[in-house]
Amino acid sequence: MLVVHHLGRSQSERIVWLCEELGIPYELKHYTRRADNMLSPPELRALHPIGSAPVITDGAVQIAESGAIMEYVIARHGGGRLALPPEHPDYPNYLYWLHFANGSLQPAMGRRMLIGRLQLPPEHPVRAMMEERLDRQLRFLDARLGAATWLAGEDFTAADIMMGFPLTTMRHFAPLDLGPYPNILAYLQRIAARPAYARAMAKGDPGMDLLLT
Template identity: 70%
Template sequence: MLTVHHLGKSQSERIVWLCEELGIPYALKHYTRDAVTMLSPPELRALHPIGAAPVITEGEVLLAESAAIMEYILARHGGGRLAPGPEAPEFADYLYWFHFTNGTLQPVLGRLMLLNRAGLPADHKVLLAAQERRERALGHLERRVAAQPWLAGRDFTAADIMIGFTLTTMRYFSPVDLTPYPAIRAYLQRIAARPAYQRAMAKGDPGMPLLLD
């Protein structure tokens, strides 16, 4: 049995959502953040040396890193769904946007989270540079979802699952005003309308307000 070790308000929501989209059986094990540090509890740190979510177990397999887990589940359980193959015309776009999230957008949001916590003045050159990189990344994404309903093209794929957390729950840690990005906001409403997303968030983070605009 595939078990998803899920930490609330974390990237592991991607894995729950993927399992719901694929309709595959899985067990969901919840972990709660330390109330003071907001870090993973000892039980999750004992499961994997990095001590962060997501982590999955399946038989002898123990795997961390959300993108790696996504690729593992798609390869083992996807049956060709949600991941265009190399023969598909949208294959390159799918690969690019699948990796855009953790390669470009999420790192700059994480950098801004730390810079803001450090209390840098608003005109600090490092803070301004990070903000500029965030706006450049969001502008790039805005143009894409204004032109296509989903990141890889006309069809929903795992690339959309990857970016969902970064545009929503990640904003609890690194706030972003999406008012200047109407196409991204409309894209988030398309995500919100997906039954599998609704089920995943209700199971993984029940009661958490979803930042979908």
């Protein structure tokens, strides 16, 4: 049985959503963040040396990292659904955007969050550089979503599941006004309309504000 070890308000929501989209059986184990530092509890840290979510177990297999888990679940349990094959004309877009969330957008949001906590003034050159870099990435993403319904093209894929977290739940930790990016906001409404997304968030983080605007 595939077991999704889910830490509340974390990237592991992606794996719950993936399983719901694929309609595959899985067991969901919830973990609550520590009250003193909001990090993983000891029982999750004991599961994997890095001590962060997501983690899945599948029989004797244990895997961390949301992107790696995504590819594993799609290949082993999803029959390749929600991925595009290399011969598909949108495969390059799929591959690029599958990795954009963790490779570009989340690091930029994380750096901005840390700089904000250091209370650097807005005119500080480092803060200004980080703000400009994040805005450049968001404008790029907004342009893509103005040209295509979903990130890879007209097909909803795992790339969209990867992108959901930084645009929604991560904003609980790194507040971000998406008002200047209307295509991103419209995209979030398309995500909100997916029944599998609603089911996943209700199971994984019941009662959490989903930050879809």
